[in-house]
Amino acid sequence: MREKILDLLKRKTNYISGDFLAQRLGISRQALWKHIQDLKELGYDIVAVPHLGYRLQATPDRLFDCEVSRNLNTRILGRKIYYFESITSTMDAAMELGIKGAPEGSVVIAEAQTRGRGRLGRVWFSPKYKGIYFSVILRPKLAPANISILTLLAAVSVVEAVKKIAGVDTEIKWPNDILLENKKLGGILTELNAEMDKVNFVIIGIGLNVNNDKRFLPSGAISLKEKSAQETSRIELLQEILRRLETNYFILGHKGSKAIIERWREYAITLHRRVKVYCQGQYIEGEVVNIDTDGGLLVRKDSGVIQKIFSGDLIHCS
């Protein structure tokens, strides 16, 4: 009902009479009034003037499910959205939902995370209303060994959405960082629930610094606001990421990983660089010669041997 009321209010910049609204929605004036109060409590600035009716003056900067769904126009991504003011981690919530059979494309969004995390249990700083923190449940027909491509796919989607909505060029550092001026703007975390030979589901988590003030950012981090000196609509950015994720996911399904990898190459700063990768207890040093179609990084060691790496901590040496 709230969604319907907002939809009607947003169509007009002028007042809409309470009688019209109530009739259109098939509810009493009393019930309408109650819903309007609820919306005001959520932060919607709605004025009521006798004889004129209601008018929506301002929408709060919140990632409410009804706002994310509005004009999203996706087929599966976001068809079910779970919104939290604050949560330990959207990854954990999405994992639980995945186990309970949540459909592909379900999304968990939080305004703040108290235990937001990055790879290998590292902390992802998630202050309230400043960034975008969400996790998506996918159920790809991939073998557990082949899901690295989804991390790359998510990175490509984020870069493209940031470019479109904020007009800012960003870069991808393998395997999961989104960089801006060589600082961390965002990160992608891919987690897996699988049998030996079958993926049950994958959770892709995305954290992005959007409207954070510079002085409150951890060192080495950057926000879109710091770069562009203005606020970016978090809702528009989130919607665009979801759209790109869906489009790229469909491309992956129909055309295979090659089409994703090609776009990834355009944005990646890790190719043809000398790197040192800490991977499963050992350091691998060499030059990145290519990325394989399965998402593995091909590193030519000084011995000439080429080693494929699927994940690890990477330092650019040149």
Place this chain on the structure above:
Amino acid sequence: MREKILDLLKRKTNYISGDFLAQRLGISRQALWKHIQDLKELGYDIVAVPHLGYRLQATPDRLFDCEVSRNLNTRILGRKIYYFESITSTMDAAMELGIKGAPEGSVVIAEAQTRGRGRLGRVWFSPKYKGIYFSVILRPKLAPANISILTLLAAVSVVEAVKKIAGVDTEIKWPNDILLENKKLGGILTELNAEMDKVNFVIIGIGLNVNNDKRFLPSGAISLKEKSAQETSRIELLQEILRRLETNYFILGHKGSKAIIERWREYAITLHRRVKVYCQGQYIEGEVVNIDTDGGLLVRKDSGVIQKIFSGDLIHCS
């Protein structure tokens, strides 16, 4: 408290006075009486005779956590036990517990499963009080690609426990079946929660047909009772499996997979056989020449090429 009462009652075959029990436990006679009633409702046959006290005549055939813990003598396996009369699947419950941070060695036991499952979503028939159905949470320091060894480790543990408790020789069919007279006695299901480069936790589920009557078993299945014509203590068998799992898990940690693989070889019927394996959308046919230290099956195809397979549906052709 229940555990303590049972412990005291089980130490004696004769009557124990209520006064002694109450004093020993630091509770009132009234409270003791209440606990005894609760135990009786759980199926414990406790007789109370005036002036003599209480005597435990019979323990019900249930896998209660307090019974499983009793004299288990493990360090981590079973240090936390969750018992259910009936559950959809112990795998699902263990997954949720794992996400919530349940410690390594936590065990979920059910007397019946309404949606017990095997590999690839197949049904595991789980009638009440007849079999053993449980899942164990492990947090091994292994890469996601290397956890196949845990399925083999669990199979070895089951074979050894069945031999010790029921005196029956069983065999392992790669990757996850426990066979008796070429019929399915049990199965092992390994599921994974992981990041790209780090296992968060692994769930090992074990289902075993113990005291099932032949006429109620699905075709192709067998129970210990069908073979030995007598009932096996499910509690003793479950305890022994947990002990073996722990021992073998420690061996894996200290000595590596080789020690596990060697024992697996002894029980496996899949080595040096001609097989056809359906694996990720394709059939691979050839002779099994060996099993690798990472648990991968090495199949020599007719072309002479040796292919390593980590999971799949296997048919013995010879």
